Amino acid sequence: MLKTAMAAASVSLIAALASAPFSAHGGEILDDIKNSGELICLVNSNSPGFSVPDSNGKYAGFNPEFCRMAAAAILGDAGKADIRGIGFSDSMKTIVADQAHMAARSITRTGTRDADQGMAFVVTTFYDGQGFMVPRSLGVGSADELRGATVCAEEGSTTLLNVADWFGDRDMNYKVENIADKTARLQAFFGGKCDVMSSDFSALAADRLLADNPGDYKLLPEVISNEPLTIVVQPDQELEASVFWAFQTMLWAESFGITSQNIDQVVASLDDQPKAVQRLLGADSAMGDMAKKLGIHETWAIEVIRQVGNYGEVFERTIGENTPMGLVRGGTPNQLWADGGLLYAHPVR
Amino acid sequence: MTTAASNKTRSRAIANAGSFIRTRLFCDWRTSLVSLLLIALFLWLFPGLLDWLVLSAQWRPTDAASCEAVTGACWAFIAEKWSVILFGVYPREELWRPILGSLLVISCLTCLAWRRWPARPSIVGLTITFILFASLLDGRPLALEQVETVRWHGLSVVLFLGVFSLILALPMGIALAIARHEGPPLLAGMATSYIEFIRGVPLVTVLFFGIFILPLLLPSGWSYDPLLATLAALTFFHAAYFAEDVRGGLQSIARGQHDAAKALGLPYLARVRLVVLPQALSVAIPSMTNTIIGGFKDTSLVAIVGIFDLLATTRMAYSDPTWQKHAIEGFVFVGLLYALTCLLVSRHAQTMERHVARYLSARDKN
Numbered sequence: 001m002l003k004t005a006m007a008a009a010s011v012s013l014i015a016a017l018a019s020a021p022f023s024a025h026g027g028e029i030l031d032d033i034k035n036s037g038e039l040i041c042l043v044n045s046n047s048p049g050f051s052v053p054d055s056n057g058k059y060a061g062f063n064p065e066f067c068r069m070a071a072a073a074i075l076g077d078a079g080k081a082d083i084r085g086i087g088f089s090d091s092m093k094t095i096v097a098d099q100a101h102m103a104a105r106s107i108t109r110t111g112t113r114d115a116d117q118g119m120a121f122v123v124t125t126f127y128d129g130q131g132f133m134v135p136r137s138l139g140v141g142s143a144d145e146l147r148g149a150t151v152c153a154e155e156g157s158t159t160l161l162n163v164a165d166w167f168g169d170r171d172m173n174y175k176v177e178n179i180a181d182k183t184a185r186l187q188a189f190f191g192g193k194c195d196v197m198s199s200d201f202s203a204l205a206a207d208r209l210l211a212d213n214p215g216d217y218k219l220l221p222e223v224i225s226n227e228p229l230t231i232v233v234q235p236d237q238e239l240e241a242s243v244f245w246a247f248q249t250m251l252w253a254e255s256f257g258i259t260s261q262n263i264d265q266v267v268a269s270l271d272d273q274p275k276a277v278q279r280l281l282g283a284d285s286a287m288g289d290m291a292k293k294l295g296i297h298e299t300w301a302i303e304v305i306r307q308v309g310n311y312g313e314v315f316e317r318t319i320g321e322n323t324p325m326g327l328v329r330g331g332t333p334n335q336l337w338a339d340g341g342l343l344y345a346h347p348v349r
Numbered sequence: 350m351t352t353a354a355s356n357k358t359r360s361r362a363i364a365n366a367g368s369f370i371r372t373r374l375f376c377d378w379r380t381s382l383v384s385l386l387l388i389a390l391f392l393w394l395f396p397g398l399l400d401w402l403v404l405s406a407q408w409r410p411t412d413a414a415s416c417e418a419v420t421g422a423c424w425a426f427i428a429e430k431w432s433v434i435l436f437g438v439y440p441r442e443e444l445w446r447p448i449l450g451s452l453l454v455i456s457c458l459t460c461l462a463w464r465r466w467p468a469r470p471s472i473v474g475l476t477i478t479f480i481l482f483a484s485l486l487d488g489r490p491l492a493l494e495q496v497e498t499v500r501w502h503g504l505s506v507v508l509f510l511g512v513f514s515l516i517l518a519l520p521m522g523i524a525l526a527i528a529r530h531e532g533p534p535l536l537a538g539m540a541t542s543y544i545e546f547i548r549g550v551p552l553v554t555v556l557f558f559g560i561f562i563l564p565l566l567l568p569s570g571w572s573y574d575p576l577l578a579t580l581a582a583l584t585f586f587h588a589a590y591f592a593e594d595v596r597g598g599l600q601s602i603a604r605g606q607h608d609a610a611k612a613l614g615l616p617y618l619a620r621v622r623l624v625v626l627p628q629a630l631s632v633a634i635p636s637m638t639n640t641i642i643g644g645f646k647d648t649s650l651v652a653i654v655g656i657f658d659l660l661a662t663t664r665m666a667y668s669d670p671t672w673q674k675h676a677i678e679g680f681v682f683v684g685l686l687y688a689l690t691c692l693l694v695s696r697h698a699q700t701m702e703r704h705v706a707r708y709l710s711a712r713d714k715n
Contacts, residue, residue: 045657045661045665058438059438085438085657090654097561183676206670325670
């Protein structure tokens with residue numbers, strides 16, 4: 001009895017200590033970014049295509065682009081993003097412990113995480129979902145036919161829980177081959193040690209290309225979990241607004257065909273552009289008005305597009321079909337809403 | 350004349366080799382069987398390894414695509430990624446700093462490994478090396494641009510944590526061992542409980558608590574550098590293991606040594622420093638070498654708390670989408686690095702042991 005009371009007390013003590021610095025924020029974090037002139041942004045340290053240091057030791061990939069987006073919007077210079085690689089569970093702890101401003105680290109937004117204090121989910125940059133990859137020789141066309149299969153998956157992630165749900169709901173028995181290291185896991189799968197490999201679709205698509213003969217493997221159509229990979233920031237209403245609307249700018253730019261290449265021409269001929277583009281890029285536009293209220297870089301929309309690009313550009317440049325990742329954007333939720341995806345640009349007014 | 354002499358030496362060498370093979374490898378049927386089996390194993394493994402590592406390997410520093418054609422190792426991967434594997438995301442324009450610092454530490458260790466230096470210059474030299482190394486990496490003490498510890502990766506971190514935690518832990522371990530072995534009861538009890546506590550707790554738990562829990566318990570605004578905290582944790586940890594190694598040495602010293610030194614009128618500290626410790630430490634060399642090598646390899650556990658050791662940076666290197674197929678080459682490279690370092694350490698231990706043996710035999714002759 002005493003033991004439980006003490007345990008409860010120590011938990012609430014940690015919670016109280018952790019939450020103390022976050023009681024009142026009216027733009028304090030944003031002020032901190034502006035005063036220090038640097039935005040500390042956490043990314044994955046070794047996620048192919050999504051975030052990994054290039055040969056010059058600079059983080060490159062899909063996720064770091066959103067760190068650069070935030071820095072371009074707030075400070076007017078994408079290069080002012082202090083991008084740091086970090087392990088998965090540490091990233092949320094680091095945000096809560098006030099050691100970083102933001103994380104673009106493929107963090108799935110979930111209810112319980114959102115209820116935690118000290119961090120705020122802002123906007124989903126990539127809609128992923130868990131699926132299965134099988135060798136064609138297995139002769140399976142649907143994940144409903146995997147009875148008795150041996151599944152290769154990463155230990156300690158939600159991956160295994162989702163697999164357990166899927167097989168449990170269908171009363172199918174299965175075996176798990178727990179392999180923490182990705183290279184070893186892939187070798188086990190390609191070597192025939194397991195029948196099925198389960199991971200997020202984006203990862204599976206890239207992994208398939210690592211086989212000696214990728215044509216021998218296929219992805220099953222079932223998506224067994226929803227993984228909205230979302231930007232996390234320290235709770236600060238003004239910072240959240242800045243990041244959210246910087247991302248909307250990237251979506252609007254794509255839908256109007258504005259890219260990092262043609263942004264200067266568009267700005268030069270702003271009077272001939274549609275009204276919505278004028279609201280986005282003009283000097284006395286809605287975005288300019290927001291910049292004044294939030295206290296961030298005046299021409300933030302232009303800087304984001306010029307220095308980072310629109311959403312489609314970033315996607316194709318880092319993980320798209322013409323990269324070694326070879327992800328096909330068409331048919332996935334990661335298209336603009338107009339094309340049948342989930343990316344729905346909010347009105348700038 | 351000279352040819353005759355060299356012929357003679359050669360034929361003697363051949364005769365020696367012949368007798369070595371006869372007397373050591375094939376002296377009876379059981380030995381012969383084991384020798385044959387081992388030779389067969391070697392012949393079975395070696396050609397494949399040689400082929401993969403050398404003959405069929407891609408040695409030219411080119412792009413990943415040209416590695417598709419070869420069946421062996423792709424050393425172009427190392428040529429492209431050595432800086433990421435060794436130093437991670439340390440800013441490239443400042444890369445000379447960790448390179449210079451690491452060379453400094455490695456050459457310092459190599460010197461120690463090949464010759465036995467007197468204790469005091471070695472300790473002073475190591476301390477200066479440590480300070481120089483840390484100043485080079487950080488930059489501020491040398492009026493260079495500061496590079497925060499979050500960008501110290503790979504080899505720099507392994508040397509910083511692995512080498513220097515062991516160096517710092519050694520004196521602490523010796524003090525603990527003496528306290529436990531011959532200290533007054535209260536002190537001995539404290540040393541014993543410290544050692545037993547540390548040995549009873551996994552290193553990972555200590556690291557995890559120090560990096561994630563402790564900062565939350567500190568008053569707001571207080572914080573400390575995770576890398577320095579890890580250095581402290583590793584030091585406290587290794588000290589407990591060193592203490593037990595040294596205590597083993599202390600137990601081998603006969604009580605009479607103490608009494609004899611006392612009879613000579615030496616005060617306590619001088620007795621320990623001049624009589625007891627030199628003998629105890631020389632007995633403890635093999636087990637201390639064990640702790641040093643184990644401790645050095647344990648450095649890779651810091652990956653748990655988000656510090657990027659050599660394995661983590663190797664993972665960064667082969668996670669580059671274009672080079673994903675070359676993880677093995679990266680691991681072979683890092684494995685060689687670890688093998689070399691551990692070889693240096695055991696070489697150093699052998700030098701010391703030989704020195705001790707020479708000293709003892711000289712003493713016995715007198």
